[in-house]
Amino acid sequence: MTTLIKNGLIYDGAGNAPIKTDILIQDKKIVRLGSFPKKSADSVIDATGMVVTPGLIDVNFEAEGAAGILADFHQENLIKRGVTTVMGGGSGISLAPVLNGSLNLIGEWGIAPRFNLSSQSMEELLAVLKKRGVGVNFGTLVGYSSIRHFFTGGSDRDLTLREIESAKRLLGQSLREGAFGFSTGLIFPHSKAVPAREILELVREVKSRKRVYATHLRYEDARVLEALREILDIAETAGASVEVSHFQPLGEFADFYETALALIEKETAQSNVNFDVFPHPVAMAPIYSLLPDWAKVSELKGMLEILKYKDNKERILKHLQKIKIEDIAIAEVPPNLKFLEGMSLRDFAKNEGLTKARALFGLMVLTGLRAKIFYGWTDRKILDKFLASQRSIVTANYHHFTDERASAENFFAWAERSGKLSLEKAIAKMTGLPAAKYSMERRGLIKDGYAADIVFWENWKPKTVMINGSAAMRNGASERKLVGSVLKAG
DSSP, rough: OOEEEEEEEEOSSSSSOEEEEEEEEEEEEEEEEEEEOOOSSSEEEEEEOEEEEEEEESSSOOHHHHHHHOSSSOHHHHHHHEEEEEOOOOOTTTTTOOOOTTTTHHHHOOOOHHHHHHHHOOHHHHHHHHHOOOOEEEEEEEEEEHHHHHHHHHHHOOHHHHHHHHHHHHHHHHHTTTEEEEEEEETTTTTTTOOOHHHHHHHHHHHHHEEEEEEEEOOOOOOHHHHHHHHHHHHHHHHHHEEEEEEOOOOGHHHHHHHHHHHHHHTTTTSOEEEESSSOOEEEEEEEGSOOOGGGSSSSHHHHHHHHHHHHHHHHHHHTSSSSSSEEEEEOOOOOGGTTTTTTTHHHHHHTTOOHHHHHHHHHHHHTTOOEEOOOOHOOOOOOOOHSSSTEEOOTTTTOOSSSSGGHHHHHHHHHHSSSSSSSHHHHHHTTTHHHHTTTTOSOOEEESSSSOEEEEEEEEEEEEETTEEEEEETTOOOOOOOOOOOOOO
């Protein structure tokens, strides 16, 4: 099967200036770029007036999203946004290896869909997905909480030296079986107490196999520099490739984040450190992240117990009153409360006849701390610097965000409007750069011999999407085909 794409303006994903050229595709691969006036093909796509780019890559397809790959194989919401490849297993939680109930972490800490998974190892998981088929290309990291749960049963105790060695063997096996790296979610209660010495030992295993360590920082407040230095020290000591996940500059701590950005750009002259960032000032967080530190314990049921006591409630309300909660909206709730999604906290409080602090506390109780919120606390001026940084990968968490705040259109428009980043560099931050960071073999670029993951944009809205040379969306309509590939690290 051959396809000829003609007359498009091609951005190659490597950051080069666009060119007008044709693309010849055979089966799943790009054969050649050039002019083919005498070449016949089984299918011809006229891309006149359209921009043609590699498919977007979402490196933050986290626990709930990764579970979603089993519940919704087609992932049409991603495809209609131009996403062709996702990386699961972030925030320390992955679908494999499954050990002693570790998969329950997804249900405990998020709103996971129902699914059946009998596999145990990374190899078995990837085989299940390959057999069933996937709508987008899917690769995964190994989450440390998923491994650690096997040894601790969910408690926050340190591992013994023998347990650390066993954890390294489990990680090594998963990496050999195709995982692209290792993740931790140090900001989350299930990982907050994990000591740096444990992480260092596991990251050394990652380095030995030339994979990536992705992590949320331990703190996102005034201690963000302390948290960043912890990760930079690990990166330097282990010599590993590191990505700081969800690195959003919070306005309340803007000066600290600006210093942190300078530190990354200075230190990474010697270390391979990147960070990923949302292209918009609205971010998402689990509702329990708004609790005071003393109320964030290592198990969700423990936090729910804390909420039950009157004295604790009063202390928590005093804490919530200090938070700028006017900009909060309800992003995601358990299925029986779907009618609340999209509602502002202001409207929720008004409907319930409560102050905003009491409404937020009530929402925590009502949802069993499983809600997620939108909040607009990102500093726009510093966010622009983060987006323009040579060390940033841009991701929009498309499996969570379903409105225009998460559109590539807005990011690309910002690049053109601000003059702080060329359009070709902006496109590279969502295509070629993440593919290179995670060593995704022959993906992320429009280049001879690369996978034909291609998006056709009309006014910066995806019109047609090809995944592995097949149309996943045509003229804005989903083809509902499982044309993705299950990716393995080489």
